Structures are given as structure tokens and as C-alpha cells.
Amino acid sequence: MRNDEMILLDHGGGGRASRRLIEEMLLPRLRNSALARLDDAAELSVNGYRLSFSTDSYVVDPLFFPGGDIGKLAVHGTLNDVAMGGGNPIALSVGLIMEEGLPTDVLVRVIDSMAEASRQAGVPIVTGDTKVVPRGKADKLFINTAGIGIIAPDVHVSGSFARPGDVVLLSGPIGSHGVAVMAERSGLEVACRSDTAALHGLVQDMLQAFAGVHCLRDPTRGGLAAVLDEIAKQSSVCVHLQETSVPLGPGVQAACEILGLEPMHLANEGVLVGVVPEQGATPVLQAMQAHPLGRNACAIGTVQEGEAHVILHTAIGGQRILSVPSGDLLPRIC
């Protein structure tokens, strides 16, 4: 990226432009080993223990959508990032940026939703901050959350730990969040609700079944395509993905056909990908299927030696490199 450019919506999309922004502009300046790993969460050593630490800002539009709202998303999203670092979350922070004129009842609904999500997840919001900016200087409400989790001694996960021979597991059908938000925004009638959910319980069950899981990622912005491509690049391996093995959420197929979307690019907020050594694949898959959020878990591919990208084995028997969304498919999806 050149310094005479400007920030575009594409830089927030979780695809190629986002990656360029982060890798070319931010990482070289803020360089340190934890950040350079480019995982969903950083790993910190504290007195011999390891913590998983992560943050996300939420700017979703609209604030309320079928199956969720910005508050629920802000709790779930960061809990999930902490969990994808192998950590069992213990606390969240929240920072609210409010636009002057935000109706108090809207704020109350969002805070009630955050409180409910935090209680259900068993992880308290322990510290926070509020800012108000003049009307027109923000859009209603933005929320940042950060989270801390404890990583068990035998757990070592990273996007860079995928190895040839590993099996790629998916916890459930994809695309529901992306389609639900898009439908709400466009007025499209689709029977689709966001899958937003806190995945740390599922992760703990997976790690209990087999602590040697190599990678954990939740395919949010940029979808399944972006996270598998990132794992391929971080680990210098080739991910082979079976298109027919990837389940789609209810209404997702129809919406993709109407709107010409690639389901693999759609955002998810309650689905995870696990990359697991072959000997662990069966116990981990069984643990996933025994959990309410992993009932439809399945193996969707394998890790092999080769070029660092994703090869999609299509329904009709072909093969192609799975593209990463280049720009922002859908601004403000989370």
C-alpha cells in the first residue's frame, strides 16, 4: 500500500485488501512476535501460565437483525476469538461509542442483549468505557469488546500449525449470518437467522477429547474461503476442500442463487473450523457432534503438501483454487 492512497471499504472486508492493510501497513510498524502470528487471539505468558487475549470492534448495520443484534455479536465474537486462541474466556471489556441522539431504548435493548449473552456464556463484562460523539460523527452505536482467556498447558493452537495429513472439521452449516444481515438490510424475504453463538464451550469439549488440535478459526468476515486460505498461507500447506461436504444454512443456497453470492465468502458468527491430526479427527468430531452447537459437524477436507492455497473439489468433480474475496462483499457485516 502506498501512502498517497486512502482507506476504502474493501480494507475492512476481511479479504485481500484487509490483509494488505494489515500485513503491509500495520504489522511492520507494530512488530512483535505475538501480533505477527496473525491469529484471532494473541498468546501471553504470565507467571508460567498462558493467556489468550483478543479484541474486535463491531459496526454492524442494522443494529438488530434476525437471530441477533450488535450487542450479542460483540459478546460472542470476542469470546469466539479468545476461544480460537485455545483460551477458556474469563472476562470481557466493553467500549461503547454512541452517536448523540441515539434513543435510550435502543441502547437499553443492546445492553440487555449483551448482559444476557454474557450470562449465558458464563463470562462477565468486568470493565468498560462510554464515549459520545456529535450527531453525524458516528452511525448510532459502535461497540468494541476485548477478552481474556486461560490456555490449558497442553493446548497449542495457531493458524500456522496445520500439517499435511491433518483433517479439516467444520462445526455446522455456513452463511447464515451473512445472509441474515444482508436480507435485513435489503428487505429480501429469506427464512434465515444469524448463527451468532458463543463457541468456547464447544472448543473446550473438542480440546477435552483431544488436546492436540492444530488450528481453530471462526470464519467471520471473508467466510470459510478466507480462513482456510489464511491457514494455508500461515502454515505453508495446501488445503483440499470438498464442496459437497460443506453444509449451508437454511435459506443460504436460495439467497446465494438470487444474489449471485459465493457461500464460501459469507460471514459466520457461530461456526468454527478445526484442523486436527488424523488420529484426533474422530474423537474431536464426535465431541463436536455431541455439543448443541456442533450437531451437524463434519469433515470437509484435508491438509496436504503443495501450494499455499485452497483447492476446491467441486460438486461436479472438478478442481479449482478457491478465491478469497478481494474486497468487501458486504460492508458492516459485523
Place this chain on the structure above:
Amino acid sequence: MRNDEMILLDHGGGGRASRRLIEEMLLPRLRNSALARLDDAAELSVNGYRLSFSTDSYVVDPLFFPGGDIGKLAVHGTLNDVAMGGGNPIALSVGLIMEEGLPTDVLVRVIDSMAEASRQAGVPIVTGDTKVVPRGKADKLFINTAGIGIIAPDVHVSGSFARPGDVVLLSGPIGSHGVAVMAERSGLEVACRSDTAALHGLVQDMLQAFAGVHCLRDPTRGGLAAVLDEIAKQSSVCVHLQETSVPLGPGVQAACEILGLEPMHLANEGVLVGVVPEQGATPVLQAMQAHPLGRNACAIGTVQEGEAHVILHTAIGGQRILSVPSGDLLPRIC
């Protein structure tokens, strides 16, 4: 607060309206013991160790001002909040919300400034997130940071720990940040630079000299008046403040006279208040004065039994209750 109201700029000012928003709307919904303490940072127990965890969002306008910028502020501000919880900071997260069209060179200057502040403080930015919203949906750049610190076993600080007989110490002259930002925004010619600085080194020296410090607070939004009033209310004590003992930053007196401002209400970003038992006051004050950021440290008052507010002993020998700013003196000061 009633549900049919709306959020006003005053709710972000750090004064009475902010406190009502937090105490009447947010706390009852997110209730838990850590949050209810209303300190700058939450205290977490992890495997027998204690962590200090804090977050702040930064929406300062303009992004660059004499003595600092939003990036420096975002690093210093959260390091300071972690330090005010008694923690020695070990890591920061950063969340960027960018407006489409933000010139890349502006982003680069801010990130370079964050990187420099993080390096100087010796605390890495280990995890982050970027979001972009369409033009007009945010104002250039908002930054959230969260921070984690380790609290030494013998350190126990909280705004609720002030006791009659304690001495109130101030690390340096007040008002510089508020006046610097206001002057930059209004075009007023004042020789005043923001005092933005990372205070955790100063705090460690204070705690080394005397671990039994009762309260630590940095008077940001709402100024010295708001933090002393909060300490009085959290601890149910009366704070007696000697007006003539409170040093003002260069140019602050003049700006306050021109603009009719109360220096005690002005925001600071590199100053702290310590409330210390009498037997610790001298060693802590000496430790402060030996540190570059506490050269002008001084005792400014005492804690006594009585009504939970601040009594200002004025320069002309009078006494009055020190008011807390009711609304937002200066929106987007940090």
C-alpha cells in the same frame, strides 16, 4: 434515566450525566462485582495471580494536537488505566474504526505514533482488529485499546479504599491536555502542549516506595474535580482540597481566564492522583519527585470524615463544595 430519552453529548463528558448513564443504565444490567467497583480497571484473579484489565475508546478531535495525537493517547490512556488498577501493564490490544476515505498517510502517522508510544512504554500491542465504515458514518478514525497488567501481591488499590487521615498527592500540573486540544480546535493561541504520558513507571516507583497506597486515579475527562468526587463517593469520605496547592500547566491559567473555565474540570492525560495513608505520604511523594513525570508532585489535600464530596479551600481563605462538571465541557477531548 428514562427509556424515552436519548443519548446526549453530556453523557460522554465524564461528569454527572456520564455517571448517571453508567450507574442507572449500564451497571444494573451488566452487574458483577468487578464492574460495580467503578474503578479505572477491573481486577481479575487467575490461578492465584491478580490481573488489572481496562479499556477505553478514543474519539479525540482533532486527531493531532500540540503534544500528541489520537494514537499516543490510545496507548497512554489505557496503560494509565491499567496502572491505576495497580497493575504493571504487559500487553495492549487495538481496535481501529476507520471512515472510508481516511488518507493512508494519516493512518500511517497515527500507527507510527502508537508504535513509538508502545515501544517507549515497553508494552507491546499484541492483537488488533480493523473495521471500515462508509464515508459519513464515522469521523475519520476512532481507536479502542484494552490492556492487561499484573498486580503485585501486596498492592490493593481502589477508589473505595480512601480513609480519613489519608493524604492526597498529585503528580504534576493540571489542565494541559484539555487546554491544548481546545486551543487547537478553536485556533486560540496558547503555549500549551498535551501532557499525555504513560504513568505506569511512576506508579511502580510509588508502590515500590510504599505498597500500601489506597487509591490511584488519573484525572482525564471531568478533571481533578470529577476523580476526587468519585473517590469521595466510592469511599464515603470527605476530600479537603487546597486550591493554592494545585499547580496548573503552562498557559492553563491564561486560557481559563479567557474562556471562563474551571481548571479543576479540565482533562489531563499524564497526571495522577494518589491517596496514601499518612505514614506512606512522604516516601511516596519523594518517589514521585524522583521520577521524570512526577518532578512537580505535591500534596494537595487530605481525606477526612464527613459528607461524600470535595471541599475546596480557596485561595482567599473560603471553603466551597467543588462542583463536578454536569455536562460535557468539551466533547471529544480524548
